Amino acid sequence: MSATQSDPQQRPADSRSRLTDTIRSNRLAQVGVVVVLLLAVTAVFGPLVSPYDPVEQNLAHQLEPPSPSHPLGTDQLGRDVLTRLLYGARLSLGIAVAVTGVRLVVGTAVGLVAGYAGGWVDEALMRLVDTLLAFPGIVLALVIAGVLGPSLVNVMLALAVVGWASYARLVRSNVLALRNREFVTSARLLGRSRTHVVVRHLIPNVVAPVVVLATLDIGGVILGTAGLSFIGLGAQPPTPEWGTMLASGRTYLQQAWWLVNAPGVCIMITVLGFNLLGDSLRDMLSPTQSAQMEQL
Template identity: 80%
Template sequence: MSDTPTDVQKRKANENRSEWIDALLSDRLAQFGVSVVFVLFVVAVFGPLVSPYSPAEQNMIHQLEAPSLVHPLGTDQLGRDVLTRLLHGSRLSLGIAVIVTTVRLVIGTAVGLVAGYAGGWIDEALMRLVDTLLAFPGIVLALVIAGILGPSLVNVMLALAVVGWASYARLVRSSVLSLREREFVTAARLLGRSRTHVTVRHLIPNIAAPVVVLATLDIGGVILGISGLSFLGLGAQPPTPEWGTMLASGRTYIRQAWWLVNAPGVCIMITVLGFNILGDCLRDRLSPAQSNQIEKL
C-alpha cells in the first residue's frame, strides 16, 4: 500500500525534526547556547523560590556590603541582596521577553500570511505599512511610544510589541510568495481546499522553522530593549527588581560598589549571548535561501 500525502508529510516532518536535534547535539556552539538558555529558564523559574531573602525588603545596616558568603553578590544601597534581586529580575525579564516576542510573532505571521496569500491591493497596503515601520529605528520608535504612554512596564511591552512585528511579516510574506506556487499548494487548491485549509495544513508548517529562528534571535533584542528603556526610567519602576532598573540605580555607586552595575550587566550580556548563539546555530541549519532572508531582517 502506497503512502498517502499526509503520511509522507508526517515522515518528512519527523526526519527534519531528527536532523535538527542531531545537528544541535553535534555542534558545540549550539550546545553552549542551549545550555545557557536552559540554565536561565531554570534559574528564572526556581531561583526566586529558593532565595532566603526578599527582593524588596530593605536593611540599612547591611547597605553596600561587598560580596561575601552571606551575600554572594553583595548588597545594594538599601541593603537588599543583589543575587536575590537578580533571580527575581531574571523571571521578569525573560517572562516579558517571551510575551513580547510571542505577540510580535503572532501579529507578524498573521499579516505576512494575509499579504502573501491574498496578493493584490491587500498585499500592497500591508507591505507599505511594514516598510513604514521598518524605516524607523525600532528602539527609537519604542522610546517615543513609551514616552508618550508614560513610564510603565506594561507600556514598554506594548511599545516593543508594536514596533517589532514588521520583521516577521516580511519574512512570512516572502516565504508564502514562494510556497503558494509550489505543486502541493496548487494541488490542494485544485482539489477544492479552502484558503484556511491550505494555510493551516501547508503554509504554516513550512514557514515555522525560519519564524522560530527569528523569534529565538529576537528574544535577546527584546531583553536589551526592555533593559534599555527601564534604564532610562520608562520601563519598570523602583523597587521592581528588573535588570535595567538595577543598572540605573547602581550607576551612582559604581566607584564604591562595582557589583551593583557589573552583576545585572553580566546577566544581560550572558542572556543575550545565549539566545543569539542558539538562534545563529538554528539558522545555519536552514537552507541557504531561508538563512539569507533572516540575515537581512
C-alpha cells in the same frame, strides 16, 4: 511532487533530526542550549530558594561586598543583589517571551494574509510594514513608551508594536515562494478552502524560519527592555528588573562595583545564549532561508 513538499508532517521530523545533528556537532550551539536552559531553570526556581525578599530594605547592611551570606553583595538599600537578579531573570524572561509571542502571532498573521491574498491587500499591508521598518526599532519604541508614560506594560506594548514587521516580511516571502508550488495547487484543484490551504500547507512550511527569528528576537527584547528601564521609561523602583538595577547602581560604580557588574553580566550572558541558540537553529535551514534571515 516531492515528499518534503507534499507532506508537511514530515518536515518537523526532518527539522528535529537536523537540529539534533547541528547541536551535537557545534560547541557554540551547545553553549547556547545550556545557557537558555539554565536561565529558564533559574527564572522558575531561583526565587523560590532565595531566603531574602527582593524589595525589603535593610539599611544596616548597605553596600556590603560579596560574602557567604550575600554572594553578590547588597545594594544601597541593603537588599540582596543575588535575590534581585533571580527575580529579575523571571521578569526579564517572561517579558521577552510575551513580547516575542505577540510579535510572532501578529507578524505571522499579516504575512500569511499579504502573501496568500496578493493584490491590493498585499500592497497595503507591505506599505505599513515598510513604514515601520523605516524607523530604528528602539527609537520608535522610545517614542511610544515616552508618549504612553513610564511603565513596564507600556514598554512591552511599545516593543511589541515595533517588532512584528520583520515577521510579516519573512512570512510573506516564504508564502510567495510556496503558494504556486505543486502541493498548494493540488489542494486548490481538489476544492480545499483557503483556510485549509493556509493551515495545512503554508503554516507548517513557515514555522521553522519564524521560530529561528523568534529565538534571535528574545535577546533583542531583553536588551530593549533593559535599555528603556535604564533611562526610566520601563520598570520603576523597587521592581527587581535588570535595567533598573543598572540605573540605580551606576551612582555607586566606584564604591560598589557589583551593583552594575552583576546585572550587566546577566544581560550579556542571556543575550549571548539566545543568539547562539538562534544561530544553531538557522544553520539547519536551507541556504535560501538563512539568507532571508540575515537580511532582517
